[in-house]
Amino acid sequence: MASSSSAAGAVAGGGGGGGEQRGTPSTSVSERMQKSLEDSVETLLGAFASAANQHTTSLLLELWRDEHVKYLKKGYQHLSSTYSVLDSSRPWLCYWILHSLAMLNQHYSSAVCNRSIDFLSRCQDKHGGYGGGPGQMPHLATTYAAVNALVTMGGEKALVSIDREKMLQFFLRMKQPFGGFRMHDEGEIDVRGCYTAVSVAHILDIMVPELLENIPEYICSCQTYEGGIGGEPGAEAHGGYTYCGLATLALMNRVDVLDLPSLVNWVVFRQGAVEGGFQGRTNKLVDGCYSFWQGGVFSLLQRMMPELISQQEGWNGPLLAASQGFSSTSDASNFEEVAGDETEGSVDVEKEKRTSQRPTVINQFMSTDDQLLYGPLFNAQALQGYILLCCQVLEGGLRDKPKKSADYYHTCYCLSGLTLAQDSASHRINAPPPPRAVLGPYSNLLEPVHPLCNVVLRRYYEAVRFFRHSPPVASYLG
Amino acid sequence: MDREEGEDWEPLRARPAWADVVPIPQDDGPRPVVPIAYTDQFREVMDYFRAILAKDERSSRALELTAEVIALNSANYTVWHFRRLVLEALRSNLEEELDFIESVAENNFKNYQIWHHRRWVAQKLGVGAVSGELEFTEIVLLDDAKNYHAWSHRQWVLQELGGWEGELDFCSRLLEKDVYNNSAWNQRYFVVTKSPLIGGLQAMREHEVHYCVDAIKAAPMNESPWRYLRGLFKGDQDALAHNPLVVAACIEEIRKDASCVQALSLLVDLLGAGFRPTPSDTELLHQPVSSPAALASNVCTHLENVDAMRARYWAWRRSLLPSTTPVS
Numbered sequence: 001m002a003s004s005s006s007a008a009g010a011v012a013g014g015g016g017g018g019g020e021q022r023g024t025p026s027t028s029v030s031e032r033m034q035k036s037l038e039d040s041v042e043t044l045l046g047a048f049a050s051a052a053n054q055h056t057t058s059l060l061l062e063l064w065r066d067e068h069v070k071y072l073k074k075g076y077q078h079l080s081s082t083y084s085v086l087d088s089s090r091p092w093l094c095y096w097i098l099h100s101l102a103m104l105n106q107h108y109s110s111a112v113c114n115r116s117i118d119f120l121s122r123c124q125d126k127h128g129g130y131g132g133g134p135g136q137m138p139h140l141a142t143t144y145a146a147v148n149a150l151v152t153m154g155g156e157k158a159l160v161s162i163d164r165e166k167m168l169q170f171f172l173r174m175k176q177p178f179g180g181f182r183m184h185d186e187g188e189i190d191v192r193g194c195y196t197a198v199s200v201a202h203i204l205d206i207m208v209p210e211l212l213e214n215i216p217e218y219i220c221s222c223q224t225y226e227g228g229i230g231g232e233p234g235a236e237a238h239g240g241y242t243y244c245g246l247a248t249l250a251l252m253n254r255v256d257v258l259d260l261p262s263l264v265n266w267v268v269f270r271q272g273a274v275e276g277g278f279q280g281r282t283n284k285l286v287d288g289c290y291s292f293w294q295g296g297v298f299s300l301l302q303r304m305m306p307e308l309i310s311q312q313e314g315w316n317g318p319l320l321a322a323s324q325g326f327s328s329t330s331d332a333s334n335f336e337e338v339a340g341d342e343t344e345g346s347v348d349v350e351k352e353k354r355t356s357q358r359p360t361v362i363n364q365f366m367s368t369d370d371q372l373l374y375g376p377l378f379n380a381q382a383l384q385g386y387i388l389l390c391c392q393v394l395e396g397g398l399r400d401k402p403k404k405s406a407d408y409y410h411t412c413y414c415l416s417g418l419t420l421a422q423d424s425a426s427h428r429i430n431a432p433p434p435p436r437a438v439l440g441p442y443s444n445l446l447e448p449v450h451p452l453c454n455v456v457l458r459r460y461y462e463a464v465r466f467f468r469h470s471p472p473v474a475s476y477l478g
Numbered sequence: 479m480d481r482e483e484g485e486d487w488e489p490l491r492a493r494p495a496w497a498d499v500v501p502i503p504q505d506d507g508p509r510p511v512v513p514i515a516y517t518d519q520f521r522e523v524m525d526y527f528r529a530i531l532a533k534d535e536r537s538s539r540a541l542e543l544t545a546e547v548i549a550l551n552s553a554n555y556t557v558w559h560f561r562r563l564v565l566e567a568l569r570s571n572l573e574e575e576l577d578f579i580e581s582v583a584e585n586n587f588k589n590y591q592i593w594h595h596r597r598w599v600a601q602k603l604g605v606g607a608v609s610g611e612l613e614f615t616e617i618v619l620l621d622d623a624k625n626y627h628a629w630s631h632r633q634w635v636l637q638e639l640g641g642w643e644g645e646l647d648f649c650s651r652l653l654e655k656d657v658y659n660n661s662a663w664n665q666r667y668f669v670v671t672k673s674p675l676i677g678g679l680q681a682m683r684e685h686e687v688h689y690c691v692d693a694i695k696a697a698p699m700n701e702s703p704w705r706y707l708r709g710l711f712k713g714d715q716d717a718l719a720h721n722p723l724v725v726a727a728c729i730e731e732i733r734k735d736a737s738c739v740q741a742l743s744l745l746v747d748l749l750g751a752g753f754r755p756t757p758s759d760t761e762l763l764h765q766p767v768s769s770p771a772a773l774a775s776n777v778c779t780h781l782e783n784v785d786a787m788r789a790r791y792w793a794w795r796r797s798l799l800p801s802t803t804p805v806s
Contacts, residue, residue: 077513115507134504135528135531185559225710281624283658319749
């Protein structure tokens with residue numbers, strides 16, 4: 001699973017690799033930190049690699065479901081005073097915990113549901129949106145969290161508690177003419193705003209044209225020379241914002257505004273050659289939460305392959321000219337082999353080509369019909385390995401990296417990344433992945449999530465159907 | 479005027495200055511979920527803040543109270559927002575507010591609210607705030623050279639208020655300390671493309687290519703300069719593929735180390751962009767090849783081996799290359 005890590009050797013600094021020795025004696029901060037992390041990770045991965053037999057390796061790769069469930073349920077009922085610093089993020093705590101439990105296929109009692117619906121209703125502002133706690137100003141991030149928590153619970157009582165009309169008014173107040181959104185009244189503007197608003201608007205079926213104006217232009221202006229997307233125009237390419245930007249555009253069917261080949265090239269290089277986990281930015285350390293933010297980008301890309309391929313082939317234009325006298329069609333059969341080794345059957349590329357109407361990106365996401373998927377462009381097995389071997393905490397919960405403590409945010413996003421990685425080798429959206437796609441025992445299999453909104457699939461479809469049968473919401477103009 | 483948690487904290491209900499205020503408890507409901515076991519101090523401070531908020535009282539005691547809340551939870555964006563309203567109502571000295579932010583930020587350099595508040599203050603102070611803001615972000619970056627908020631703030635200051643003169647040097651200094659600091663590379667790109675004092679990307683390109691190539695020679699596996707190099711030719715792939723310095727650097731690194739992933743990756747892109755290798759170039763992989771497309775295909779195959787983590791990506795890239803079978 002760990003590669004021959006030429007990266008590790010070079011990063012350790014000093015000789016080898018043919019680089020000239022410079023005058024400076026010490027290695028840089030980046031190199032030292034990376035080396036230290038690789039040492040920890042290699043210890044854990046190495047223990048696995050040198051395990052005596054298949055029984056032991058299977059044990060080491062087990063997802064400690066019971067421990068995680070205990071950790072999550074406990075937190076939902078009681079949090080110590082050290083959590084006061086999250087007093088403005090309580091809907092997030094609801095979502096992180098409920099969503100994690102849902103992925104672990106846990107059910108909630110009606111008492112827990114009622115208490116949750118009641119609590120979140122107290123976080124809802126009378127003019128629309130949800131705040132970080134009762135009496136706090138509405139905020140786009142806590143709104144996203146609250147809605148996702150309610151969707152995860154499911155059921156009419158939860159869904160009907162959301163005031164869609166006021167929600168739209170809140171979003172329109174936050175919207176800026178150039179395409180960004182303020183996170184709250186007079187608050188900061190960045191790409192998160194676009195995603196949180198559009199994701200909720202999509203579920204609630206309030207995606208009116210006024211809400212969506214100029215968003216593609218704004219997000220496009222946040223794509224950097226590296227290929228990833230930053231928080232604001234000019235800011236460094238970053239996993240969290242890249243997910244937010246791409247997901248927003250997928251929801252709007254406007255991924256065409258991005259340089260997708262450049263984005264893909266950036267994100268594939270965010271997977272650590274030694275660790276298997278993802279880093280958020282170039283030359284930073286891997287972190288379990290990017291299993292979702294970066295890993296999720298691949299799940300999105302799998303559903304927009306026609307656009308991606310078309311752009312990538314465009315890159316090769318000059319190469320076609322240089323290949324005069326040779327056939328100019330791409331050899332797609334090579335890629336069929338690639339997808340084939342992890343799926344039960346080969347990807348039917350020819351069938352895709354014959355499709356008379358190219359499926360729109362959002363239709364690919366909305367449909368519950370069997371859809372053909374291309375295999376993932378990242379190493380899904382290595383990511384699962386990092387999560388299972390390096391991110392689990394014995395006492396329950398998941399974490400950023402070895403030596404860090406578990407927390408609910410990392411538990412949520414490590415598990416979200418894990419389920420997407422498990423699913424990535426499926427070639428039908430609603431079919432469970434084949435056993436060899438799941439690292440460790442098959443019992444590690446988590447409930448599938450929707451890669452656009454990050455709620456469990458079942459609840460996503462339920463909510464989307466529910467709100468599309470609700471009365472249309474009048475636009476708020478002015 | 480921080481009142482820290484501990485024995486010397488005086489409950490608000492005991493303070494004469496607050497005797498007229500009736501605290502408002504949190505409306506959590508009968509059996510809230512994710513309940514936090516607040517300390518008495520936290521609960522009381524929040525109860526009094528809710529009362530002040532409900533009255534919309536924009537007084538100096540309200541300002542002090544917001545500081546107390548912030549000390550307990552600096553991520554409470556409602557309180558920061560209200561503090562701004564009070565500062566405006568009182569026409570407070572905003573230079574002093576910068577000091578306040580600095581004291582709060584000591585343990586909280588990764589907090590959105592603090593940085594947003596700083597931006598708001600700096601905007602009100604205008605051009606006079608430039609040197610202070612550049613200094614402040616520099617201090618933060620000394621401790622954490624990749625702090626995302628600090629870099630964003632710095633970019634905002636430069637664009638809104640100015641101060642570009644020393645910025646390229648600033649990037650160079652940081653890169654001298656750590657050539658792997660991708661944030662500094664990103665800032666460099668920002669300066670080169672946006673600074674009104676520099677001629678723009680085209681004018682700077684040759685200079686920056688040299689800078690990059692030096693960095694590559696020092697640390698060939700450092701991804702940052704390779705990406706920066708590509709970035710210098712964004713939208714102008716033809717110039718990239720025909721730039722002798724770029725091509726020479728790429729080929730040279732492969733000669734030195736046949737498994738240099740960054741160089742091999744760039745080679746694939748160069749070939750795609752129209753680079754036509756010489757016969758000696760194609761001998762690099764010790765295989766006779768008959769076309770740039772075939773070479774690109776071989777490089778992709780090679781990368782599947784030496785960059786195994788990304789094997790699926792390289793196989794996919796290979797699958798999209800023009801077929802090398804001759805037409806009949």
